[in-house]
Amino acid sequence: METANNFLRIKDVSTAFKINGQYYDAISHINLEVHHDEILAIVGESGCGKSTLATTIMGLHDPSETHITGEIDFEDTDLLQLDDAGYNRFRGAKIGMIFQDPLSALNPLKRIEDQISEVMTYHTSLSKAAKHDRVLELLNQVGIVNPQRTARQYPHELSGGMRQRVIIAIAIACKPDLIIADEPTTALDVTIQAQILDVLRDIQRENHAGIILITHDLGVVAETADQVAVMYAGQIVEKGSAKQIFDTPEHPYTRSLLRSMPQLDNQQDDLYVIKGNVPSLQKMPTKGDRFAPRIPWVPASAHEADPQMHEVVPGHWVRCTCYQTFQFPDEGGVTV
Amino acid sequence: MSLIEIKDLKVHYPIRSGFWNRVTDSVKAVDGITFNIEAGETYGLVGESGSGKSTTGKSVVGLEKVTSGSILYQGKDITQRRNRQLLDYNRDVQMIFQDSLSSLNPRKRIEDIIAEPLRNFEHLTKDQEKLRVLQLLDIVGLDADALYKYPHQFSGGQRQRIGVARAVATNPKLIIADEPVSALDLSVQAQVLNFMKKIQRDFGISYLFISHDLGVVRHMCTNIAIMNRGRLVEVGTRDDIYNHPLHIYTKRLLAAIPDVNVSERAAHRAMRQKVEQIYQSNRHDYYDDTGEAYPLVQVSPTHSVALPPELAHQLLAQESEAQD
Amino acid sequence: MWKTILRRLLIMIPEVIILSILVFLLAKAMPGDPFTGSINPKADPEQIHHLMKLNGLYDPWYQQYWHWVVHLFHGNLGNSYQYQEPVSRLIAGRAGNTLWLALFTMILTYAMALPMGVFAGRHEGQLPDTVIRVYTYVTYCIPFFVILVIGIWVFGYILGWFPTTGSISPNANGWAQTIGSHLTHILLPGLLGALFGTVNIVQYLRSEVIDAKHSDYVRTAQSKGVPSKDIYRHHIFRNSLLPIAAFAGYSITGLLNGSIFTETVFSYPGMGLLFVNSIIYRDYTVITALVLIYGILNLLGTLLSDIILSLVDPRIRID
Numbered sequence: 001m002e003t004a005n006n007f008l009r010i011k012d013v014s015t016a017f018k019i020n021g022q023y024y025d026a027i028s029h030i031n032l033e034v035h036h037d038e039i040l041a042i043v044g045e046s047g048c049g050k051s052t053l054a055t056t057i058m059g060l061h062d063p064s065e066t067h068i069t070g071e072i073d074f075e076d077t078d079l080l081q082l083d084d085a086g087y088n089r090f091r092g093a094k095i096g097m098i099f100q101d102p103l104s105a106l107n108p109l110k111r112i113e114d115q116i117s118e119v120m121t122y123h124t125s126l127s128k129a130a131k132h133d134r135v136l137e138l139l140n141q142v143g144i145v146n147p148q149r150t151a152r153q154y155p156h157e158l159s160g161g162m163r164q165r166v167i168i169a170i171a172i173a174c175k176p177d178l179i180i181a182d183e184p185t186t187a188l189d190v191t192i193q194a195q196i197l198d199v200l201r202d203i204q205r206e207n208h209a210g211i212i213l214i215t216h217d218l219g220v221v222a223e224t225a226d227q228v229a230v231m232y233a234g235q236i237v238e239k240g241s242a243k244q245i246f247d248t249p250e251h252p253y254t255r256s257l258l259r260s261m262p263q264l265d266n267q268q269d270d271l272y273v274i275k276g277n278v279p280s281l282q283k284m285p286t287k288g289d290r291f292a293p294r295i296p297w298v299p300a301s302a303h304e305a306d307p308q309m310h311e312v313v314p315g316h317w318v319r320c321t322c323y324q325t326f327q328f329p330d331e332g333g334v335t336v
Numbered sequence: 337m338s339l340i341e342i343k344d345l346k347v348h349y350p351i352r353s354g355f356w357n358r359v360t361d362s363v364k365a366v367d368g369i370t371f372n373i374e375a376g377e378t379y380g381l382v383g384e385s386g387s388g389k390s391t392t393g394k395s396v397v398g399l400e401k402v403t404s405g406s407i408l409y410q411g412k413d414i415t416q417r418r419n420r421q422l423l424d425y426n427r428d429v430q431m432i433f434q435d436s437l438s439s440l441n442p443r444k445r446i447e448d449i450i451a452e453p454l455r456n457f458e459h460l461t462k463d464q465e466k467l468r469v470l471q472l473l474d475i476v477g478l479d480a481d482a483l484y485k486y487p488h489q490f491s492g493g494q495r496q497r498i499g500v501a502r503a504v505a506t507n508p509k510l511i512i513a514d515e516p517v518s519a520l521d522l523s524v525q526a527q528v529l530n531f532m533k534k535i536q537r538d539f540g541i542s543y544l545f546i547s548h549d550l551g552v553v554r555h556m557c558t559n560i561a562i563m564n565r566g567r568l569v570e571v572g573t574r575d576d577i578y579n580h581p582l583h584i585y586t587k588r589l590l591a592a593i594p595d596v597n598v599s600e601r602a603a604h605r606a607m608r609q610k611v612e613q614i615y616q617s618n619r620h621d622y623y624d625d626t627g628e629a630y631p632l633v634q635v636s637p638t639h640s641v642a643l644p645p646e647l648a649h650q651l652l653a654q655e656s657e658a659q660d
Numbered sequence: 661m662w663k664t665i666l667r668r669l670l671i672m673i674p675e676v677i678i679l680s681i682l683v684f685l686l687a688k689a690m691p692g693d694p695f696t697g698s699i700n701p702k703a704d705p706e707q708i709h710h711l712m713k714l715n716g717l718y719d720p721w722y723q724q725y726w727h728w729v730v731h732l733f734h735g736n737l738g739n740s741y742q743y744q745e746p747v748s749r750l751i752a753g754r755a756g757n758t759l760w761l762a763l764f765t766m767i768l769t770y771a772m773a774l775p776m777g778v779f780a781g782r783h784e785g786q787l788p789d790t791v792i793r794v795y796t797y798v799t800y801c802i803p804f805f806v807i808l809v810i811g812i813w814v815f816g817y818i819l820g821w822f823p824t825t826g827s828i829s830p831n832a833n834g835w836a837q838t839i840g841s842h843l844t845h846i847l848l849p850g851l852l853g854a855l856f857g858t859v860n861i862v863q864y865l866r867s868e869v870i871d872a873k874h875s876d877y878v879r880t881a882q883s884k885g886v887p888s889k890d891i892y893r894h895h896i897f898r899n900s901l902l903p904i905a906a907f908a909g910y911s912i913t914g915l916l917n918g919s920i921f922t923e924t925v926f927s928y929p930g931m932g933l934l935f936v937n938s939i940i941y942r943d944y945t946v947i948t949a950l951v952l953i954y955g956i957l958n959l960l961g962t963l964l965s966d967i968i969l970s971l972v973d974p975r976i977r978i979d
Contacts, residue, residue, distance in 0.1 A: 092885035219594025262555030
């Protein structure tokens with residue numbers, strides 16, 4: 001379905017890293033769309049490939065060490081066909097990125113003002129005075145109380161929450177259509193996290209941007225996302241609206257994750273533990289359901305040989321057929 | 337008698353300045369906190385970064401120079417090095433750290449890492465020692481072949497379990513767990529928390545569970561203290577803290593926990609912003625003139641809050657009205 | 661900032677006093693006396709005894725030290741036994757030569773090391789990087805004096821491109837020739853000193869550049885759409901040069917120490933050569949004066965490094 005609204009289409013994208021001379025897929029055959037005015041959360045545990053997806057969209061991989069296939073259509077351009085100079089017209093201008101660690105993501109030797117105005121130097125023809133005004137405006141927009149003062153400061157003089165606001169200011173300086181936020185609140189306290197998520201949502205509303213929010217925190221997703229894609233072992237295993245994912249999760253992995261969260265009702269009980277470990281890049285299964293080894297009680301016949309995405313209800317997709325019969329052991333799901 | 341009694345503990349760091357580099361001020365990392373940990377319980381110490389919760393934990397293990405106050409263990413003040421030696425305190429109280437990779441010596445094998453506290457405190461023969469290490473690995477669910485591996489060969493969750501195995505090696509009475517699961521993925525976190533609970537059931541260990549994650553604390557702890565800038569602002573049972581919070585700081589922390597109920601998203605956000613607004617506008621009601629927390633007042637046998645007594649009881653009345 | 665500098669200078673006073681006592685005692689503890697080498701071995705022991713007495717060499721050490729300090733404050737460093745002239749004038753005459761050589765070596769060192777280090781770091785793992793690394797390892801393995809001896813042999817004697825001794829040609833007339841002659845004399849020692857001095861800086865800078873290249877703030881710059889050459893210019897170079905800049909203060913110290921080798925091998929009349937000769941001839945007054953000067957310069961170099969660091973790195977404040 002082609003609508004003017006889906007301005008980012010990720011089609012069958014795989015990214016492989018070279019390890020000891022051989023290429024291994026970190027993400028394989030990813031299909032996603034991002035719309036204006038929408039927050040798409042990509043959720044998964046470490047090693048699932050969610051950050052690789054972000055850096056693939058941003059074109060931040062060294063081509064001599066990585067092998068990328070597929071298409072990333074962004075406003076009528078296939079980003080993967082661009083050279084570095086071509087990419088630079090998009091990075092910072094139409095796509096902004098917010099990183100996880102706000103201290104190391106800022107240059108320790110440059111004043112905040114210079115770090116924010118740098119992005120405008122390359123994408124706008126604003127005069128020095130105009131850039132200065134815009135910096136103050138941006139700092140104000142991300143909720144910094146004294147923009148004049150902060151603009152003159154260095155990163156180490158700011159608190160973690162303030163630094164993350166500065167990072168957001170950099171990302172939105174040129175009013176990008178797409179903002180990629182990679183674990184934007186992981187390094188922050190909960191109260192600051194809530195404020196930063198509010199800022200992100202406000203900005204999205206004002207700029208009509210689309211946001212890809214990458215996180216491992218299901219709580220953050222439930223509070224913020226419109227659409228959710230759950231990743232496991234380099235693949236998307238389930239996607240749908242936030243309500244669909246949290247209220248009627250289908251894929252065994254999504255259900256397992258939600259079950260392992262500490263909740264009010266299981267204070268005294270043990271938490272649910274997913275059996276086994278996430279496979280490493282070199283040991284990633286290439287055939288069959290990648291999650292199958294972690295739900296060993298499910299009979300092989302329940303899995304597809306080559307698991308595909310199935311639409312359960314409109315807009316809600318699940319990989320592999322095993323979700324239809326899946327039950328946890330205490331629900332009666334035992335080895336057949 | 338409680339297992340451990342912390343009384344008016346203060347840890348201040350001097351600030352030096354001026355031409356002669358004299359002590360002109362101090363950072364009050366921990367500024368007069370009092371609480372008890374009972375045998376076999378998990379005591380939660382919650383706070384944001386910079387609240388002093390880790391410094392408190394380190395003081396209890398004896399890794400921090402205490403400015404004043406006392407920590408009583410078996411009736412003796414263990415802030416004195418002599419008493420720590422006398423009581424074998426460092427055997428009875430162990431620590432689990434947040435970063436399992438940097439807290440395990442990368443050049444030592446797992447066998448030596450786990451056996452280290454045994455070698456310090458117990459005089460076992462080689463065979464006895466090995467047997468004990470194998471038992472410990474079994475307790476935390478690791479295979480015997482882990483013995484000869486190095487820390488980097490394990491995943492984060494496995495390393496954290498090795499940290500747990502090391503901590504329980506000497507049959508301690510108390511384990512200080514400083515953010516033990518905050519670096520772990522959800523499914524691995526569940527595993528480590530389960531192990532911690534199992535060990536507690538089997539060996540009657542107490543935990544001082546230091547964390548910023550109120551969800552995890554709720555799952556683990558029976559009694560909880562909320563720490564804010566070096567002082568305790570609210571102390572109570574799990575029910576007191578989560579269902580009847582009185583201090584605005586506690587309410588603010590609780591409101592900031594993301595809610596997985598998607599349908600209630602807007603309502604939850606509105607509630608959080610309301611609390612935040614009260615926190616911003618009515619701050620002076622909850623903190624004294626210098627911006628510090630008030631001394632704790634008791635509002636129920638289990639529940640104390642750092643507020644002027646009138647306000648505390650007024651809030652308590654409001655709270656019970658709202659419950660009815 | 662000025663307060664801190666003043667305080668650091670004040671702290672230096674006891675350091676210098678302790679240093680001077682140590683230096684004085686060590687010089688006294690050396691075997692032999694100032695007349696051992698300079699006087700006819702058949703000289704009358706009575707006469708030597710008289711000379712020693714005249715020069716106060718039989719006084720208790722603290723009296724000798726006190727005399728020395730009092731004279732020091734009058735700008736009188738004593739007379740050289742070997743050269744029979746005031747030590748201050750002797751050192752002043754040599755200091756210029758050493759200063760020029762050190763300055764020249766330093767400029768050459770940085771002029772060579774900075775591009776090499778940055779280039780190696782930028783092209784990590786590629787051929788130019790490998791060549792530069794092999795060069796640094798090889799140079800690092802050879803002792804400094806061996807480099808000097810090989811250099812003087814190849815370029816001085818075999819090829820005859822440079823003069824091998826002295827600081828100026830006796831035939832130089834007029835200011836142009838004087839400067840020219842000075843330059844040709846410091847060219848080879850300076851070059852060899854720089855060759856050796858680059859090693860540490862190149863290796864350090866290379867790893868700094870590599871670290872900076874993979875840092876998060878560089879990734880931020882990339883995602884701002886900054887072209888890679890500008891990322892190098894605005895982010896990587898400046899950030900990785902920072903520790904090198906701070907190193908400058910210490911490297912002055914290193915150069916002075918190195919001058920002892922260089923000047924000896926090249927018979928270049930500077931403070932280093934004077935130092936070595938004074939040791940050979942037990943010329944206490946000169947030795948103590950020189951060690952004191954070197955020691956103070958060392959302390960000042962450290963202070964200079966701290967000051968530079970606080971100027972270029974906003975995270976470090978001395979106040």
